[in-house]
Amino acid sequence: MKLRDIAIRAGRSLKHAKARTLLTSLAIGVGAFTIVLSLAVGAGGRQYAANIISSNTNERALYNISVKQDGTDSSKPKKFTDAQIANYGGYEMVLLKQSDVDKMAKVDGVESVMPYFTIIPKYVTREGQDKYQANIEPFQSDVKLEYAAGNAKGIENQSVIIPDEYREALGFKNASDAIGQKIQIYIEKGASDPLNPEIKAFEYTVVGVNKKPTVAINGGTALQLTSDNMKVINNFNLQGTPTYGTYMSALVMAKDNVSVKTVKENLDKAGYVSKTAEDLMGFIFQFINVLQAILIGFGALAVLTSVFGIINTQYISVLERTQQIGLMKALGMRRRDVGRLFKFEAAWVGFLGGSIGSILAVIGGTIANPIISKALNIGDASLIIFESSSVAIVIVGLVIVSVVSGILPARKAAKLNPIEALRTE
Amino acid sequence: MIEVKNVTKTYGKKENAFVALYDVSFTIPDGASVAILGKSGSGKSTLMHAMSGLDKPEKGEIVINGKNILTMKQKEIDKFRSREMSFIFQSFFVQANESCYDNVSLPLEIANVSMSRRKAKIEAALKAVELIDKKKSRARDLSGGQKQRLAVARAIVNSPKILFADEPTGNLDSVTGGVVEDLLFGYNKKNNVTLIIVTHDEDLANRCDIQIHIKDGRVESIGGLK
Numbered sequence: 029m030k031l032r033d034i035a036i037r038a039g040r041s042l043k044h045a046k047a048r049t050l051l052t053s054l055a056i057g058v059g060a061f062t063i064v065l066s067l068a069v070g071a072g073g074r075q076y077a078a079n080i081i082s083s084n085t086n087e088r089a090l091y092n093i094s095v096k097q098d099g100t101d102s103s104k105p106k107k108f109t110d111a112q113i114a115n116y117g118g119y120e121m122v123l124l125k126q127s128d129v130d131k132m133a134k135v136d137g138v139e140s141v142m143p144y145f146t147i148i149p150k151y152v153t154r155e156g157q158d159k160y161q162a163n164i165e166p167f168q169s170d171v172k173l174e175y176a177a178g179n180a181k182g183i184e185n186q187s188v189i190i191p192d193e194y195r196e197a198l199g200f201k202n203a204s205d206a207i208g209q210k211i212q213i214y215i216e217k218g219a220s221d222p223l224n225p226e227i228k229a230f231e232y233t234v235v236g237v238n239k240k241p242t243v244a245i246n247g248g249t250a251l252q253l254t255s256d257n258m259k260v261i262n263n264f265n266l267q268g269t270p271t272y273g274t275y276m277s278a279l280v281m282a283k284d285n286v287s288v289k290t291v292k293e294n295l296d297k298a299g300y301v302s303k304t305a306e307d308l309m310g311f312i313f314q315f316i317n318v319l320q321a322i323l324i325g326f327g328a329l330a331v332l333t334s335v336f337g338i339i340n341t342q343y344i345s346v347l348e349r350t351q352q353i354g355l356m357k358a359l360g361m362r363r364r365d366v367g368r369l370f371k372f373e374a375a376w377v378g379f380l381g382g383s384i385g386s387i388l389a390v391i392g393g394t395i396a397n398p399i400i401s402k403a404l405n406i407g408d409a410s411l412i413i414f415e416s417s418s419v420a421i422v423i424v425g426l427v428i429v430s431v432v433s434g435i436l437p438a439r440k441a442a443k444l445n446p447i448e449a450l451r452t453e
Numbered sequence: 454m455i456e457v458k459n460v461t462k463t464y465g466k467k468e469n470a471f472v473a474l475y476d477v478s479f480t481i482p483d484g485a486s487v488a489i490l491g492k493s494g495s496g497k498s499t500l501m502h503a504m505s506g507l508d509k510p511e512k513g514e515i516v517i518n519g520k521n522i523l524t525m526k527q528k529e530i531d532k533f534r535s536r537e538m539s540f541i542f543q544s545f546f547v548q549a550n551e552s553c554y555d556n557v558s559l560p561l562e563i564a565n566v567s568m569s570r571r572k573a574k575i576e577a578a579l580k581a582v583e584l585i586d587k588k589k590s591r592a593r594d595l596s597g598g599q600k601q602r603l604a605v606a607r608a609i610v611n612s613p614k615i616l617f618a619d620e621p622t623g624n625l626d627s628v629t630g631g632v633v634e635d636l637l638f639g640y641n642k643k644n645n646v647t648l649i650i651v652t653h654d655e656d657l658a659n660r661c662d663i664q665i666h667i668k669d670g671r672v673e674s675i676g677g678l679k
Contacts, residue, residue, distance in 0.1 A: 360538070361531065
């Protein structure tokens with residue numbers, strides 16, 4: 029018997045038992061629904077995470093550079109070093125000096141070294157406006173920002189990029205009004221009399237106004253100046269204090285032809301600890317994968333339950349159709365073909381269940397997606413992304429599972445003795 | 454030609470053994486109509502099963518056109534049955550859910566007849582039993598006589614050489630039974646097909662060329678054989 033004819037006959041006999049077929053399929057459908065949805069959530073989560081990473085990090089960059097410290101055991105006395113140590117709430121960290129920056133710049137594979145520091149100025153203002161507190165960060169070209177007006181292309185030593193909130197606070201009606209206007213940043217001179225501090229105004233021209241970031245972790249909430257400008261202010265700010273001439277951290281860019289990991293190793297040999305973008309964000313992927321695996325586990329459990337449903341239904345079907353099977357065998361149908369007929373029926377059930385579950389999952393996910401995005405306030409980003417390939421794999425997988433479940437009943441049908449089956453007394 | 458030589462079939466084992474057929478031998482020429490007569494439990498059905506290769510007697514030979522079907526492999530017997538033989542049963546065994554067309558199509562599908570050649574054969578068979586206007590009706594909507602005619606159509610669709618009929622009129626009244634009988638004998642004469650009817654109906658048996666009486670698993674007498 030041709031496979032095509034077997035498939036058609038299998039489909040027809042399922043059609044004749046609609047309610048039973050549908051109910052058996054629905055059991056698989058639950059599994060398909062869960063698995064398709066978890067795959068979609070995983071895909072969406074990974075893409076969202078990848079967005080965050082690419083918006084906030086550069087894959088050629090190494091972050092959080094610090095000097096390797098020996099003797100992490102804090103219970104033992106440490107040897108004196110002339111390193112500058114900053115203490116943040118009990119967490120000690122060795123600050124980088126200009127000599128460290130110069131040393132790192134010479135390490136193999138290093139393209140550039142940008143010291144990283146934040147400055148908290150006394151206040152920020154412009155003529156005729158109130159004074160506001162602010163943070164200042166060095167401008168990093170690899171952090172992608174969305175601009176309400178202007179852009180970072182024209183940034184130079186007398187330029188500043190301000191967040192949209194500061195644009196409003198500083199009295200610019202809309203973003204384009206701010207472009208080309210001047211604002212003043214007031215910095216306290218280091219080691220000046222605390223009661224009567226010496227304050228100096230630095231004036232900058234606004235070249236860009238950035239929107240509130242949707243995916244950025246750092247960047248976008250502080251005023252941004254060029255790194256060189258920052259150094260000038262920083263030196264003024266820290267003059268005569270113990271942290272003068274030091275940086276909290278640095279950002280190292282790897283050369284294009286060298287792998288970031290190699291540079292990380294080279295820096296390590298030179299005595300500096302660093303983190304790649306992957307190191308920083310890897311945990312997010314791990315978290316998503318674990319979550320997805322748990323969801324898929326539930327789906328697999330549903331599929332396992334439905335396997336028994338299929339076996340049971342198919343056994344009943346074999347019993348019900350004893351005479352039909354007997355007749356087919358009497359007419360010369362081969363055992364293999366009788367078995368195939370029942371396996372095909374199981375396959376149809378799996379296909380139907382897989383399709384129903386997948387379609388419901390896609391419909392449900394598509395409806396839920398904007399609601400979830402809105403509730404989590406993540407803008408236009410999708411947390412549920414359906415990939416047609418993964419849906420296809422799920423359906424094919426369930427068809428295979430169903431066929432495997434159909435093996436035992438199919439074997440029973442194939443072994444049926446036609447004489448017994450056709451006995452009518 | 455069908456030659457049955459010294460066929461013995463036993464059911465069960467040792468003290469529970471029951472001899473269904475004992476040393477049965479006869480020969481049926483091609484194109485003959487044969488009645489196998491006997492009371493229930495006489496072994497007549499077992500004989501039919503043995504002759505069609507559904508059952509395997511432990512002793513003897515069944516030679517059809519020079520080939521002993523008892524030594525064939527299962528696969529070969531199945532193929533042989535799908536091409537050369539056909540069955541009609543007392544309880545019809547038509548698929549109630551399926552259309553008449555699909556019912557008749559089954560033997561052709563089993564015998565691997567290509568899709569394009571099926572339609573003409575099925576329609577010819579349905580015409581022969583005067584059910585062509587019921588082509589698309591479901592078998593469950595047919596009367597008993599119509600169901601058996603449908604079974605006849607299914608039996609003749611693939612032009613078999615041997616037609617087995619197990620009490621073909623047992624569930625029918627005399628009028629519809631007569632119609633089915635006429636169909637079977639008409640087909641037997643017209644196409645020179647060997648017709649083997651298992652029955653306990655003497656009138657039906659008397660319409661056949663040969664009557665083989667079976668009693669307690671043995672051939673009691675063979676009538677009509679020249």
